[in-house]
Amino acid sequence: MAGTDRETGVYEVDGSAEGPTAVLIGGMHGNEINGYRVAAAATDWGIDAGRLVVVPLANIVAIERNAREGPGGDLNRQFPGGRDLETDLARAIWGVVEDADPDVVIDLHRSRGLFETHPRWVGQAIFPTRAGGAVEDAEHVIDAMNDRYVPSTMRFHRFAMGNVQDDDRDSGLLVQKVHLELGVAGFLAELTEFLLDLETQLRWTTAITELLLERHGIRRIA
Numbered sequence: 001m002a003g004t005d006r007e008t009g010v011y012e013v014d015g016s017a018e019g020p021t022a023v024l025i026g027g028m029h030g031n032e033i034n035g036y037r038v039a040a041a042a043t044d045w046g047i048d049a050g051r052l053v054v055v056p057l058a059n060i061v062a063i064e065r066n067a068r069e070g071p072g073g074d075l076n077r078q079f080p081g082g083r084d085l086e087t088d089l090a091r092a093i094w095g096v097v098e099d100a101d102p103d104v105v106i107d108l109h110r111s112r113g114l115f116e117t118h119p120r121w122v123g124q125a126i127f128p129t130r131a132g133g134a135v136e137d138a139e140h141v142i143d144a145m146n147d148r149y150v151p152s153t154m155r156f157h158r159f160a161m162g163n164v165q166d167d168d169r170d171s172g173l174l175v176q177k178v179h180l181e182l183g184v185a186g187f188l189a190e191l192t193e194f195l196l197d198l199e200t201q202l203r204w205t206t207a208i209t210e211l212l213l214e215r216h217g218i219r220r221i222a
């Protein structure tokens with residue numbers, strides 16, 4: 001969207017060896033700091049293999065306002081499956097995803113509450129696509145996060161499996177469209193801000209991103 005107020009960067013990180021392609025997206029919701037800060041940091045990562053295509057600040061107008069939505073509304077409801085997209089920004093982002101021809105797509109988000117404790121919020125969860133072995137990947141990463149990161153005293157912060165994204169054409173979630181139209185692994189990752197300081201949110205969001213990439217053969221080396 002060069003030349004508009006929604007212009008935002010697309011970055012590519014290449015590993016030295018051949019390998020899969022991952023797309024990493026942050027800032028679909030402009031007040032979800034963990035997502036866009038970790039995606040922005042990833043543009044400087046070294047990886048051992050493959051290719052990482054990063055859109056760290058997807059909804060830059062919303063980020064500048066520190067608001068969930070930009071002028072076009074909730075960006076992560078603008079990716080219906082099997083249909084043309086109605087907003088320029090959603091079209092531009094989907095264009096990046098399609099052009100990358102990804103093996104895996106990761107979309108980073110932040111929740112406010114805890115799973116089962118706060119019914120309005122999804123809590124800490126990973127929502128995988130049905131495609132590409134993503135459900136098994138999500139199970140593995142959820143277990144790893146709960147074993148290695150979430151203190152045993154914080155049982156309500158344990159990560160959970162979100163709804164599997166398969167044949168719902170109308171949710172408008174990016175990962176849903178990834179499933180329906182690309183048929184590859186996709187993940188929407190939600191970290192909570194509830195009782196977690198930003199530093200912890202960033203550390204856990206980084207860990208989830210690294211673990212999901214590792215499952216797809218891309219290892220962070222620096």
Ligand SMILES: [Zn+2]
Binds near residue numbers: 028076109
């Ligand atoms: Zn979000």
